[in-house]
Amino acid sequence: MTPLRLKEKVIESTFFLSSSLAIFINLAIIAILTFESYGFFHKVSPIDFFTDTQWTPFFYDKHYGILSLFAGTFLTTVIALAVALPVGLISAIYLSEYSHSRFRVSVKPMLEMIAAVPTVVYGYFALLFVTPLLKNIIPGLASFNSLSAGIVMGIMIIPLIASLSEDAIHAVPLMLREGAFALGATRLQVVRRVLLPAAFSGIAASVILGVSRAIGETMIVAIAAGLQPRFTLNPLVPIETVTSYIVQVSQGDAAAGTIEFQTIFVAGASLFVMTFILNTISYGLRKRYMQAYV
Amino acid sequence: MKKSFLKKLSRNEMNDRIFSVVGLLATLLGVGVFLVLLADVAMDGLKRLNWSFLTSFPSRNPFDAGILSAWVGTVWLMAVTGAIAIPLGIMAGIYLEEYGKRNKLAGFIEVNIANLAGIPSIIYGLLGLGLFVRFLDLGRSVLAGGATLALLILPIIILATREALRAVPVSLREASFALGATKWQTLKYQILPAAFPGILTGIILAMSRAIGESAPLIMIGALAYIAFLPQQLSDPFTALPIQIFNWVSRPQHEFAVNAAAGILVLLFITLMMNGLAIWLRYRFEKKVRW
Structure with a gap:
């Protein structure tokens, strides 16, 4: 590969990497939200979460109805x-x-x-x-x-x-x-x-x-x-x-x-x-x- | 028969004329409310806006309080955000528009960017909290805040870059290739200079969006009460919108006046930047005829 071709390749790869960052950002968002939600649903049943009509995480009587x-x-x-x-x-x-x-x-x-x-x-x-x-x-x-x-x-x-x-x-x-x-x-x-x-x-x-x-x-x-x-x-x-x-x-x-x-x-x-x-x-x-x- | 037809006809024309008035009013409604907003903020805030307001730290006493740490924090944030988002965004935009046009992976990246562009800013706050503050252990720092805002405006810069590149005609590329230039040479010497005003417009709009963002910064823990200025990237910070939010949230009227004065500064910056972008686009559209 000639130096000129090599340079072209390096530039293209750099550009590609920065655009693929978009995929990683999406993945990071999904990973973080899933991870913390998983911990949450260990403690609260999804049924309560979707059917309870009270949301009081900071009260003594805690309810998690979204x-x-x-x-x-x-x-x-x-x-x-x-x-x-x-x-x-x-x-x-x-x-x-x-x-x-x-x-x-x-x-x-x-x-x-x-x-x-x-x-x-x-x-x-x-x-x-x-x-x-x-x-x-x-x-x-x-x-x-x-x-x-x-x-x-x-x-x-x-x-x-x-x-x-x-x-x-x-x-x-x-x-x-x-x-x-x-x-x-x-x-x-x-x-x-x-x-x-x-x-x-x-x-x-x-x-x-x-x-x-x-x-x-x-x-x-x-x-x-x-x-x-x-x-x-x-x-x-x-x-x-x-x-x-x-x-x-x-x-x-x-x-x-x-x-x-x-x-x-x-x-x-x-x-x-x-x-x-x-x-x-x-x-x-x-x-x-x-x-x-x- | 004929009479009822004519009646119908004139009624249709009447409706048309009524709509042209209703349409005008609806269009001016938004503009009108905007002007009311400006007038309201100006009436509340102008009397508070003076030199010491710009050069004082926040304080428990509303009359001593100022926005020094807020605007310095905003400047720091913008430097970090710009340094990350501008090069990455331009490079990603170039790749998608000029290199990866017809491949599947580029198509997938495109869908990802479209999705990122529509995500509410508060989700970016959660991302910043999880990724920068905790996972990468940057703490509640200027660096974490700037990086979060950079991710937020990245899709805007990518889309603007692509649009600007698309507006450059193929003939320019072909002429350059015909002279034996490589792809990068063509980009560097022909396409990017031609697309520069368009890209610049996109960058200005993206940065003005970042300046006004508050929700993601609250998420990653920007503090409202900061009585010192950031010295390095790992320092805690506040920003102009955060300071305004803090003052608005207090019940005392004097703090609302401070908020209004802060809003005047923030609005001045964002509206100037938008005006500049609009002017640039207008000039560019007028001047360049391919």
């Missing part, structure tokens, strides 16, 4: 989606089909800025602006609640849904639009009857990604939704999500090897499984629409 953390995550996610889905999708349609291109070019960077705001800032906003504001309208609202955390989380997710859905709608071939316009359809009719069905898989992918983002969102709920695990769907009271539980415990000092320490990995493992499934579906859907039109 359902009450799931309820919190579910509640904030649904509220966030209720905000982000309509607003994001309508913005996407408007930007792709109605707005002047100059408007689009100036709004899109603004949306990027909204998405770039650190989540701890949104947490501040939810706790110290949105909650006091909502208290004027809803007298029974607790100072920590899932409603304002969910709403602010929804605002954070709007850019994600808007921009990915816009890509999907934009990717529908012009031909289909022109065909419908030639039949005398209005823009709204074209959107409803032609573009939304045609872009469905891309829009669904963006929404699922939004759900996954909401499930994994941590700081907003840790700051504004309270830290009280509660098996409820009431948006006005303090709750705790899977993510905010993890934050709460790691702020204290749970020693390695104790069951308190293992609970955060078990919570993390269930979070990982949920987001993994959602991300995989979203990835598959996106691949599908890209094959169809791009």
